[in-house]
Amino acid sequence: MDLKAILKGTGVAAGAYAVGAALGKAAKEQKIEELPTDAKQLTGLVKVNIDLGEDYGNGAALTPPMGWSSWNTFKNKISESLIVEVADAMEKTGLAAAGYNHLNIDDCWQSASRDANGRLQSDLVTFPSGIAELARKVNAKGLKLGIYSSNGKLTCQDLPASLGKEDIDARTFAEWGIEYFKYDSCHYKVLPFRGPCIEKIAVGTLGSGTEVIYDADDAVLEGNAAIVDYDRVETGKYIAGLGFGGGAAVFPQVIAEEGGPHALTICIRKKSHSEKFAVVEVNGQVACDTIFPPTWAVVTKEARHQVIVDLKKGVNSIRIYNPVGSRFDSFAYQYARMGKALKRATREYAQAAGVPEKKITYSICEWGFNMPWKWGKKAGNLWRTTFDIFPFWASILAIYEFTVRLWKHAGPGGWNDPDMLEVGNGALNYEENKAHFSLWCMMAAPLILGNDVREFLKADGAPDTSNTAYKIVTNRAMIAIDQDPLGVPCRRIESTGLQDILVKPLAGGEVAICFFNKASESKPFQLRLASVAAKDFVDLPFADSYEVTDLWSHFTQAVGDEIRCNVAPHGVKVFRVKAN
Numbered sequence: 001m002d003l004k005a006i007l008k009g010t011g012v013a014a015g016a017y018a019v020g021a022a023l024g025k026a027a028k029e030q031k032i033e034e035l036p037t038d039a040k041q042l043t044g045l046v047k048v049n050i051d052l053g054e055d056y057g058n059g060a061a062l063t064p065p066m067g068w069s070s071w072n073t074f075k076n077k078i079s080e081s082l083i084v085e086v087a088d089a090m091e092k093t094g095l096a097a098a099g100y101n102h103l104n105i106d107d108c109w110q111s112a113s114r115d116a117n118g119r120l121q122s123d124l125v126t127f128p129s130g131i132a133e134l135a136r137k138v139n140a141k142g143l144k145l146g147i148y149s150s151n152g153k154l155t156c157q158d159l160p161a162s163l164g165k166e167d168i169d170a171r172t173f174a175e176w177g178i179e180y181f182k183y184d185s186c187h188y189k190v191l192p193f194r195g196p197c198i199e200k201i202a203v204g205t206l207g208s209g210t211e212v213i214y215d216a217d218d219a220v221l222e223g224n225a226a227i228v229d230y231d232r233v234e235t236g237k238y239i240a241g242l243g244f245g246g247g248a249a250v251f252p253q254v255i256a257e258e259g260g261p262h263a264l265t266i267c268i269r270k271k272s273h274s275e276k277f278a279v280v281e282v283n284g285q286v287a288c289d290t291i292f293p294p295t296w297a298v299v300t301k302e303a304r305h306q307v308i309v310d311l312k313k314g315v316n317s318i319r320i321y322n323p324v325g326s327r328f329d330s331f332a333y334q335y336a337r338m339g340k341a342l343k344r345a346t347r348e349y350a351q352a353a354g355v356p357e358k359k360i361t362y363s364i365c366e367w368g369f370n371m372p373w374k375w376g377k378k379a380g381n382l383w384r385t386t387f388d389i390f391p392f393w394a395s396i397l398a399i400y401e402f403t404v405r406l407w408k409h410a411g412p413g414g415w416n417d418p419d420m421l422e423v424g425n426g427a428l429n430y431e432e433n434k435a436h437f438s439l440w441c442m443m444a445a446p447l448i449l450g451n452d453v454r455e456f457l458k459a460d461g462a463p464d465t466s467n468t469a470y471k472i473v474t475n476r477a478m479i480a481i482d483q484d485p486l487g488v489p490c491r492r493i494e495s496t497g498l499q500d501i502l503v504k505p506l507a508g509g510e511v512a513i514c515f516f517n518k519a520s521e522s523k524p525f526q527l528r529l530a531s532v533a534a535k536d537f538v539d540l541p542f543a544d545s546y547e548v549t550d551l552w553s554h555f556t557q558a559v560g561d562e563i564r565c566n567v568a569p570h571g572v573k574v575f576r577v578k579a580n
C-alpha cells in the first residue's frame with residue numbers, strides 16, 4: 001500500500017484543449033466504449049446476469065395476498081372518505097373475514113409536493129387526516145393498509161415517486177403502518193452498464209483535511225477488471241473492466257483510525273460522455289451505490305467522485321463493481337434495493353417505537369417486461385407478469401395464457417401476479433367472471449379485488465348475497481384452492497388450444513382440476529384420474545374411487561376413474577379431488 005497523507009485535489013490537467021476537438025473525441029469514444037467489448041457482455045445484454053442472493057424471505061405472503069385495490073374502478077377519483085367507506089364495506093360484507101385483508105390505495109393518493117422534510121405526503125385536500133391516521137382507521141376494521149409508488153422519479157400518473165428516495169420513502173411507509181406496497185415502473189431510468197475507470201481511491205474522515213490514497217496497483221482485481229494505461233495524452237494507470245457485471249476492484253487494506261463515517265473518493269478518469277454506475281461494498285456488505293455523471297474532460301482529465309461509507313476501526317475491505325449488464329439486471333437491482341429498504345425500515349421502526357414489526361408485502365409491478373419471474377422471488381413477494389388487465393374477455397384470456405406457463409417460478413413468499421381482479425367490472429359475463437376468478441385461484445395468483453365493493457351491500461347494510469360477483473369472490477371452496485398451504489400453481493396438462501385442463505397440487509395429496517373452455521360454444525371434457533395420479537408433480541394416490549367435489553355447484557360424488565363434464569362457453573368447471 002502506498003500511503004500518502006496529502007490532500008491531492010484533482011489539479012488541472014496540463015494544457016487546454018480546443019472545445020470542438022474535445023467534443024469530437026468524446027463523441028467518438030462514446031460510440032466505441034458504449035459497445036460491449038466481448039461476446040459474454042454481448043449475450044449478457046439479453047439476460048438476467050445479476051445474482052441477488054437469497055430469497056426475499058421477509059415472512060410475508062406465505063399464501064397469495066388477498067385484498068382490494070382502488071385502481072381498476074376508481075383510478076384517480078380516490079379520497080380518504082372513499083377508502084374509509086370501502087374499509088367499512090369490506091368488513092360488513094364479510095370480505096375481510098373471507099381473507100381479503102389488504103386494502104390497497106393505488107396511484108393518486110400523493111400530493112405533488114413532498115413535505116418540508118422531503119417526505120411523501122398525501123393529497124392535502126382529498127386525504128385530510130394523512131395516511132398514518134387512515135391506516136389506524138383501516139386497521140380498526142381488521143384490514144391492513146397498502147400504498148403505491150413508482151420506481152421512477154414520478155408515478156404513472158406523474159406524481160412524486162421513489163427512485164433515488166428509496167430509504168426515506170420506505171421509512172415513511174413503515175412509520176405510517178403500511179403493510180402492502182405496490183411499486184410500479186413508470187418513469188424508470190435504466191442504470192448505466194458501464195463502470196468507472198478508477199485511477200485511485202482516497203479515504204478520509206469527514207472534514208479532516210487529509211485523506212489516505214490507495215492507488216490502482218493496491219487493488220486486487222476480479223473478473224474482467226484490469227489495469228490499463230488508457231490515456232495517450234497523460235500517462236496514468238487506471239482500473240478498467242468494471243462494467244457489464246464483469247469485474248470488481250477490491251481494496252483489501254483500507255485503514256481507519258476510528259470507526260464511523262468516512263468520505264470515500266473514487267478518483268476516476270474522465271472518459272467519454274456517458275454515465276457510469278458502481279456499487280460500493282464495505283467488508284462484504286453493500287454500503288451504497290452511485291451514478292457517475294457524464295464526463296467531458298474538456299480541461300481536467302480526472303475527477304473526484306465522493307460517497308460516504310461507514311468504516312470500522314482498523315483494516316477494511318472496499319469492493320467496487322457494477323453488477324448491471326442488461327436492462328433486466330437494472331430492474332432486478334433497483335427493485336431489490338427498494339425491497340431491502342422496506343425490510344430495514346419496518347425492522348428499525350418497530351425497534352425504535354417498541355411495537356411489533358408490521359411486515360410489508362412487496363408487490364413488484366414492471367409488467368413482466370424484464371423477466372421478473374427470474375428474479376422477483378429474491379427481490380419481493382409478488383411480481384406482475386403482464387401489462388395491465390382490462391375488464392373484457394380478451395384481456396383476461398391473454399394474461400392467463402402468458403402467466404399459466406410461469407408456474408415453476410412461484411411459491412410461498414413469492415408469487416406470479418397476473419394483475420388485480422376485474423370480477424364485477426366492465427363487459428365480463430357470468431361465466432367469464434367465474435372463469436377469471438377460478439383461473440386466478442388455479443394459478444395461485446394474488447386475489448386483489450378491483451370492483452366497487454360498496455355495491456355488495458344492501459341499503460340496510462347487510463351483504464347482498466344475490467349479487468353474482470359477490471357470490472363468485474366469496475366462494476370459499478375456490479379461495480381455499482388459491483390459498484392452499486402447499487403454494488404450488490397449476491400446470492396445464494392438456495390443451496387443444498380452445499380447451500385446457502389444469503391441475504393444481506394441494507396439501508394432503510389432493511388436487512384441483514380445472515376444465516377451461518375458451519370456445520364460444522359448450523364443449524365436452526373427459527379426464528382419467530389415473531392419468532393425473534401418474535403425474536410426478538402431484539401426490540394424488542392411485543385409487544379405485546375418488547371423492548370429487550364440483551367447487552361451483554358444491555356437489556360431491558364418488559368417481560371410479562373418469563371425470564366427464566360439459567363446460568359453457570368461456571367457462572370453467574373446477575373439481576377438488578381426493579382418493580377415497
Ligand code: GLA
Nearest residue numbers: 071106107156157184365388
Ligand atoms: C400502471 C399499473 C396499474 C396502476 C397504474 C396507476 O399502469 O400497471 O396497475 O397501478 O399504473 O397509475
